[in-house]
Amino acid sequence: xxxxxxxxxxxxxxxxxxxxxxxxxxxxxxxxxxxxxxxxxxxxxxxxxxxxxxxxxxxxxxxxxxxxxxxxxxxxxxxxxxxxxxxxxxxxxxxxxxxxxxxxxxxxxxxxxxxxxxxxxxxxxxxxxxxxxxxxxxxxxxxxxxxxxxxxxxxxxxxxxxxxxxxxxxxxxxxxxxxxxxxxxxxxxxxxxxxxxxxxxxxxxxxxxxxxxxxxxxxxxxxxxxxxxxxxxxxxxxxxxxxxxxxxxxxxxxxxxxxxxxxxxxxxxxxxxxxxxxxxxxxxxxxxxxxxxxxxxxxxxxxxxxxxxxxxxxxxxxx
Amino acid sequence: xxxxxxxxxxxxxxxxxxxxxxxxxxxxxxxxxxxxxxxxxxxxxxxxxxxxxxxxxxxxxxxxxxxxxxxxxxxxxxxxxxxxxxxxxxxxxxxxxxxxxxxxxxxxxxxxxxxxxxxxxxxxxxxxxxxxxxxxxxxxxxxxxxxxxxxxxxxxxxxxxxxxxxxxxxxxxxxxxxxxxxxxxxxxxxxxxxxxxxxxxxxxxxxxxxxxxxxxxxxxxxxxxxxxxxxxxxxxxxxxxxxxxxxxxxxxxxxxxxxxxxxxxxxxxxxxxxxxxxxxx
Numbered sequence: 001x002x003x004x005x006x007x008x009x010x011x012x013x014x015x016x017x018x019x020x021x022x023x024x025x026x027x028x029x030x031x032x033x034x035x036x037x038x039x040x041x042x043x044x045x046x047x048x049x050x051x052x053x054x055x056x057x058x059x060x061x062x063x064x065x066x067x068x069x070x071x072x073x074x075x076x077x078x079x080x081x082x083x084x085x086x087x088x089x090x091x092x093x094x095x096x097x098x099x100x101x102x103x104x105x106x107x108x109x110x111x112x113x114x115x116x117x118x119x120x121x122x123x124x125x126x127x128x129x130x131x132x133x134x135x136x137x138x139x140x141x142x143x144x145x146x147x148x149x150x151x152x153x154x155x156x157x158x159x160x161x162x163x164x165x166x167x168x169x170x171x172x173x174x175x176x177x178x179x180x181x182x183x184x185x186x187x188x189x190x191x192x193x194x195x196x197x198x199x200x201x202x203x204x205x206x207x208x209x210x211x212x213x214x215x216x217x218x219x220x221x222x223x224x225x226x227x228x229x230x231x232x233x234x235x236x237x238x239x240x241x242x243x244x245x246x247x248x249x250x251x252x253x254x255x256x257x258x259x260x261x262x263x264x265x266x267x268x269x270x271x272x273x274x275x276x277x278x279x280x281x282x283x284x285x286x287x288x289x290x291x292x293x294x295x296x297x298x299x300x301x302x303x304x305x306x307x308x309x310x311x312x313x314x315x316x317x318x319x
Numbered sequence: 320x321x322x323x324x325x326x327x328x329x330x331x332x333x334x335x336x337x338x339x340x341x342x343x344x345x346x347x348x349x350x351x352x353x354x355x356x357x358x359x360x361x362x363x364x365x366x367x368x369x370x371x372x373x374x375x376x377x378x379x380x381x382x383x384x385x386x387x388x389x390x391x392x393x394x395x396x397x398x399x400x401x402x403x404x405x406x407x408x409x410x411x412x413x414x415x416x417x418x419x420x421x422x423x424x425x426x427x428x429x430x431x432x433x434x435x436x437x438x439x440x441x442x443x444x445x446x447x448x449x450x451x452x453x454x455x456x457x458x459x460x461x462x463x464x465x466x467x468x469x470x471x472x473x474x475x476x477x478x479x480x481x482x483x484x485x486x487x488x489x490x491x492x493x494x495x496x497x498x499x500x501x502x503x504x505x506x507x508x509x510x511x512x513x514x515x516x517x518x519x520x521x522x523x524x525x526x527x528x529x530x531x532x533x534x535x536x537x538x539x540x541x542x543x544x545x546x547x548x549x550x551x552x553x554x555x556x557x558x559x560x561x562x563x564x565x566x567x568x569x570x571x572x573x574x575x576x577x578x579x580x581x582x583x584x585x586x587x588x589x590x591x592x593x594x595x596x597x598x599x600x
Binding site: 027030031033034035036037038040041042044045047048049050051052053055056059070071115118119121122125127129130131132133134135136137138139140141142143145146147148149150151153155156157158160161164165190194195198199202244247248250251253254257258271272275276279280285288289291292293295296299300303 | 335336338339342343345346347349350352353356364365366367368369411412414415417418419422423424425430434436437439440441442443444445446447448449450451452454455467468470471472474475478503507528531532534535538539549550551553554562564567568571574575578579581582583586589590593
């Protein structure tokens, strides 16, 4: 199984075994070289990501005033956080983001697994199907949103035409809260299910064949084999896919920004949309930073929990 | 393989093929709708019931996207930002991936976990401080406003991918270089790099896709039309009342073609990147 863990388990110590004679000198030299080679990347990443995260946390704890001359910060306050936590809009956005994440990831996982199982049995044209599956994955999300906006358009969209043809009336998908949420989920599922399918398919292909022969000899049914053989073996692949999908879905921004701008009302306002609106519409940088920091904290907690529960082995330090 | 031998019509019409067809339909129909609608005239795109096949086929939207909606500027900007950021990511990522994969450094493991976490961090958490920083530097509305954060956000994933490839290169390779007395940088360049080429392709195509599709930062940092990228430009086509879908779809088709070709050519590497190393959408 090629997950993060497998490659890391190969012995790396042997790779850099220094020639006999002056092991310490050589080892130290190589270590110094290692830091020299990785320093540019590490410093660059730290400067552009870690430093701003810390700055964002500081900002969320201060009174921030935005004026023509720039940004002024005074005092230390918990007001931004208490305003966020007591705001019903934030609570709704949190609930919406969690609901959206759970539903889309679950549907994408089930649908992606089904598609992978089908494609695994496909004898001809699998390469073409893979190429087709990669198109939604590589598509600009904004464009995906525009395509669905056209499909859902209430007066000339194709969906309302189909609904009308079968006598179900005129749906205004993006103008009504619940349909807007479902419509957005469909757009997300269309774009991301292929990505899950490819991961699961690659996992399926790598499963050992002899377990299936054993199951067949034992007379196990297809469903039984899937449930008790395939699924447990796929667990590491699925766990990793779920983890990254969850973290990504939690940052949901592009789809609601283009499709509904968070509406109707605030029904599709995700945490990221809320943070963006606070900062760049209302110029409330303190509040925006508080929303952003709480989102980041939730992501971090989610990341740590899933690393633990799925026991995803990230790597071993063996040098 | 668990495929049973099939005879007669069962060879063509069976559960697997029908399901595959349904999957292709599910993915293909919205794509067809995008491409077909880009050829409808601006009037025909708004008729009810919709035209399921554009009649007449019109290329005017493609012209209009460039002439009336500045799509050429957006395309140029996207290309500049994406190409420079990808080149930087590959340079920084290869050196660091080599070091973290093959050299005996203490504290490597926490470093790699930290990088993994950064690569999944939501952009929204960084937007405000980066905006303030760029404002101080007078770098809002510039290419570097996007190239720098795009590079930083994609380096961690590239390091992970490249490190995993580096781990798989046999140890004898470097020793040859060392015995020949080649400098470390020369060893990486002429011995390791050719071996790690699949990893570089994989990291490159992922980085290219991520930069090409990036929206939130491009929207926030560059508000001048001269520095807008495709996603931002396309999202702002038209006015509040009118969405010019015809021109949007023409622009969308042009924006999807380069990335589509790249992904098609390098699909082997994309798939290996999705499955080995970390997984990122």
